[in-house]
Amino acid sequence: MEPLLQVNDLHVSFQTVGGEVKAVRGVTFHLNKGETLAIVGESGSGKSVTALSTVRLIPSPPGKIKKGEIVFQGKDLVKLTEREMFKVRGSEIGMIFQDPMTSLNPTMPVGKQIIEGIRWHQKIGVTEAKNKAIEMLKLVGIPNPEKRVSQYPYEFSGGMRQRVMIALALASNPKILIADEPTTALDVTIQAQIMSLMKDLQEKTETAIILITHDLGVVAETAERVAVMYGGVIVETGPVNEIFHHSRHPYTWGLLASMPRLDLPKAQQIEPIPGSPPDLFDPPAGCPFADRCPHAMNVCLEEMPPVTQVSSNHQVACWLEDPEAPSVERGKINQGTA
Template identity: 75%
Template sequence: MKPLLEINNLHVSFNTYNGEVQAVRGVNLHLNKGEALAIVGESGSGKSVTAQSLVRLIPSPPGLIKQGEVLFDGRDLTQVSEKEMFKIRGSEIGMIFQDPMTSLNPTMTVGKQIMEGLMWHQGYGKAQALQKAVDMLRLVGIPNPEKRVHQYPHQYSGGMRQRAMIAIALACNPKILIADEPTTALDVTIQAQILELMKELQEKMETAIILITHDLGVVAEMAQRVAVMYGGKVVETGTVEDIFYRPRHPYTWGLIQSMPRLDQKREEDLIPIPGSPPDLLDPPKGCPFADRCPHAMQICHEEMPEWTNVSDVHRVTCWLEHPDAPPVEREEPRVNIVSR
């Protein structure tokens, strides 16, 4: 089956006073219809820049898609006109941004913000769009939607604003939903409700989801496949079970080991990853994780490793996979996830 979305050799940079920040460096990913793909990694790893590049929301200048292609239904989104891209955003690809308070327009009612996309992209009349907006608020669990549709964002709680963002993103029934940290700044009860809502809507509407997050608990709850990013590159991809139970890249091991666990009794049991992410003004020639990796060899600093296929769906780029590499004892991950 041909993927719904293919990202091939994507490079994105930002020109600053200090020089060129190479935020995304040769990312290759794909997304199948109805699938949930999580992109994980530390802040600054390139997750959000990759997601925003898919719908050309990188401000230019200073941002620039320097190389690569984003194939969606046979079209390269890096090459289509801005007019055509405007039609695709919202109608075929929806996006939930990190902070709903700053993403929602404070001067417009929530209903009007849902209606806007319906009238632009679907040709709805005002009365029809208003009824659809009420239906969408009801679908995402907003109580008394007939009243709430006429209220402003500041009259909504944090969880309700996030639900309203989901309603806006899904109003035109897009084929792909990009969710950038959809549970940031929400308490754990509301987080669980938002994740459950997204799963239900994905099943009902068969929407493919790209989930951008640093929260591995959210990944275990939502995703089928995971891409691990570091230093602007994808360093490992696989199923949720592969990444949580059979991680091959030392950075992925570090992420798993730094997760809090239910059986953890002391804060000291958390194992942080020492060091800092690489400076993307002057990115390393070799593996971006080499300076922080306890198993790094000389070649790790000098040359980026090729991809190794661990299985049909599990791939990693690490010199430890080379047949001449010294054996490394991998600690068994101590996690517990529920497979979807």
């Protein structure tokens, strides 16, 4: 089956006063119809830049897609004009931005913001668009939507604003929904409600979701596949169960060991990854995780590892997969277990 979205060898850079920041360096992944793909990694790994690049929303300048393909339903989005991209954004690919507090226009009622998006993509009248906006607010669980459609963002709580953002993103029935840290700044109860809502809406609409997050608990509950990103590259990708229970990259082990665990003594519940992320002004020639990896070899510092097919849909880029690499205890990093 043809994937709904195929990203091939994507490179994205930003020109700054200090030089060129190579934020994304050869990212490749695909998204199937109706599935949820989580892209995980610590801050600065390139997750949000990858998401924004997918819908050509990186500011240009200073940002630029230097190389690669973003193929959606047979069309390479990199080659489309800005006018052509207007027809894709919203109607074909929707996006929930990272901060619901600042993503909504504070000077406009939330209903008007949803109506504008509906009318732009569907070319229908104001009354019909307003009725659909009310229907969308009801769908995402906003109480009394007939009244709330005329209210301003400041009259909504953080969780309700995020629901409005989801309504806005889904109003034109997109085939793909990109959710960039959709639960940022929300308490854990509201986080659970928002993720449950997105899952319910996905089942009703068959929308595919790209979930950008660093919360592995959310990933375990909502995603089918995971792509682990570090230093602007994807180091491991596979089904959720394989990534959580049979991961093969030391960075993935480190992420999992950094999660709180109640089955361990308090002193061992969290094992942070030592060191700092690589400098993307001057990224390393080899594996980006080599400086922080307890299993690093000379080749790790000198050359980027090839992608190894672990199983039919599990891939990893790590020199430990080489037949000549020394044997290490899988899942062990920094004295913790992944």
